[in-house]
Amino acid sequence: MGAGSPMQSVLVAAGVKDRKVLAFRRSVEGVPGLMRSIAASGVCSAFHVLDLGRIIDLHNRWLPGVRPYYAVKCNPEPALLGALAALGTGFDCASRVEIQAVVALGVHPSRIVYANPCKPEEHLKYASQVGVNLTTYDSVEEVAKVKRCHPSCELLLRIKGPENSHAKVDLGTKYGAHADEVVPLLRAAQRVGLAVAGVSFHVGSGGSRTDVYSGAIQAARAAFDAAAALGMPPMRVLDIGGGFVAGAAFDEAARVIRGAIEQRFGDLPRVEVIGEPGRYFAETAFTLAARVIGKRTRGDLREYWIDDGVYGSLNCIRMDDYVPRPKPLTVRCHGEKTFASTVFGPTCDSLDTVVTGYQLPEMSVGEWLVFDDMGAYTTGSGTNFNGFRTSDINTILAYSI
Ligand SMILES: Cc1ncc(COP(=O)(O)O)c(C=O)c1O
Numbered sequence: 001m002g003a004g005s006p007m008q009s010v011l012v013a014a015g016v017k018d019r020k021v022l023a024f025r026r027s028v029e030g031v032p033g034l035m036r037s038i039a040a041s042g043v044c045s046a047f048h049v050l051d052l053g054r055i056i057d058l059h060n061r062w063l064p065g066v067r068p069y070y071a072v073k074c075n076p077e078p079a080l081l082g083a084l085a086a087l088g089t090g091f092d093c094a095s096r097v098e099i100q101a102v103v104a105l106g107v108h109p110s111r112i113v114y115a116n117p118c119k120p121e122e123h124l125k126y127a128s129q130v131g132v133n134l135t136t137y138d139s140v141e142e143v144a145k146v147k148r149c150h151p152s153c154e155l156l157l158r159i160k161g162p163e164n165s166h167a168k169v170d171l172g173t174k175y176g177a178h179a180d181e182v183v184p185l186l187r188a189a190q191r192v193g194l195a196v197a198g199v200s201f202h203v204g205s206g207g208s209r210t211d212v213y214s215g216a217i218q219a220a221r222a223a224f225d226a227a228a229a230l231g232m233p234p235m236r237v238l239d240i241g242g243g244f245v246a247g248a249a250f251d252e253a254a255r256v257i258r259g260a261i262e263q264r265f266g267d268l269p270r271v272e273v274i275g276e277p278g279r280y281f282a283e284t285a286f287t288l289a290a291r292v293i294g295k296r297t298r299g300d301l302r303e304y305w306i307d308d309g310v311y312g313s314l315n316c317i318r319m320d321d322y323v324p325r326p327k328p329l330t331v332r333c334h335g336e337k338t339f340a341s342t343v344f345g346p347t348c349d350s351l352d353t354v355v356t357g358y359q360l361p362e363m364s365v366g367e368w369l370v371f372d373d374m375g376a377y378t379t380g381s382g383t384n385f386n387g388f389r390t391s392d393i394n395t396i397l398a399y400s401i
Pocket residue numbers: 071073074092115116171202204205206241242243244276277278279280
């Protein structure tokens with residue numbers, strides 16, 4: 001690894017440098033092999049592995065010419081934030097605590113967009129104190145609040161993109177100006193003398209449709225033109241939000257976005273295009289190992305309890321439509337008999353059920369189940385229900401070579 005390589009920058013990043021980072025070969029032992037050695041070293045409760053090498057790969061494959069502002073809400077793991085900061089990303093923060101976490105890494109406030117269209121006053125005043133000077137809005141009331149609490153803040157008008165109810169989370173049901181609200185919202189900012197730096201949208205999180213980006217970029221251009229027609233200073237930021245999923249879907253989204261930007265913004269080359277990816281960076285970089293802490297046999301049925309569940313990092317099953325496909329960590333003989341199995345989380349609630357009727361080989365108490373793609377909307381939205389604290393689930397840092 002050469003001096004100044006992305007991995008070297010990541011290894012000395014805030015949030016990473018004081019922690020142990022385990023190297024492994026992705027194509028040889030892979031994450032499961034690494035997890036087996038972690039379990040063999042005496043770790044005896046659920047843990048995540050964060051592969052920092054995967055973060056670098058994803059960063060290398062990100063949309064050229066579009067600066068990513070990582071959406072902290074997706075997974076606020078400090079090592080992930082530190083690694084991304086070291087790679088040069090910006091950050092989308094939605095609250096005072098998220099801004100504090102990013103500022104504490106030494107990130108310049110100009111690399112933060114306060115991307116919550118409706119902000120508590122105290123949080124907005126904090127943004128003002130630390131110099132986070134760009135935020136989103138989609139209501140007249142928010143304009144008045146920003147003017148009162150942070151009068152030097154610039155605005156991004158959050159518009160609603162095309163309908164996307166197929167996405168896991170359709171943010172358009174909550175946020176985004178409708179087409180007929182754009183001019184009144186621009187006028188509201190103009191009236192009180194707040195600068196509107198540009199337009200943002202979010203097409204919905206975890207969707208497979210990519211055509212929604214072109215519709216949203218077209219609507220964003222209409223808002224740019226509306227501002228110009230009102231005599232406002234030229235807008236300079238197009239924020240294409242999040243909604244990206246790593247893999248083939250990302251390549252297709254990138255193709256659509258490139259085409260739409262060329263078509264709709266080709267005549268405005270000075271416009272800076274930014275994005276707010278969350279899931280893209282976090283989802284596939286984290287893998288969970290949960291330990292079997294209990295078992296019951298009922299005829300041919302098997303029931304297991306594990307030490308993470310739907311009140312913990314596996315809340316993504318209910319909150320983010322995550323489809324769990326647990327695999328035993330222990331290597332099994334090919335063709336080993338399997339049983340219809342139920343896997344419960346550790347709390348006393350029967351809702352705390354991870355899978356039912358799921359085929360698994362016979363497992364014993366003390367064995368481990370592995371869950372892939374556990375980085376998006378997992379640890380950040382877990383609870384402390386029944387005294388099982390999501391924050392007690394350790395994240396072990398690794399880098400694949
Ligand atoms: C304003 C905003 N930006 C970015 C994101 C991240 O979205 P995703 O994880 O789909 O990339 C979200 C998710 O809710 C969001 O609300």
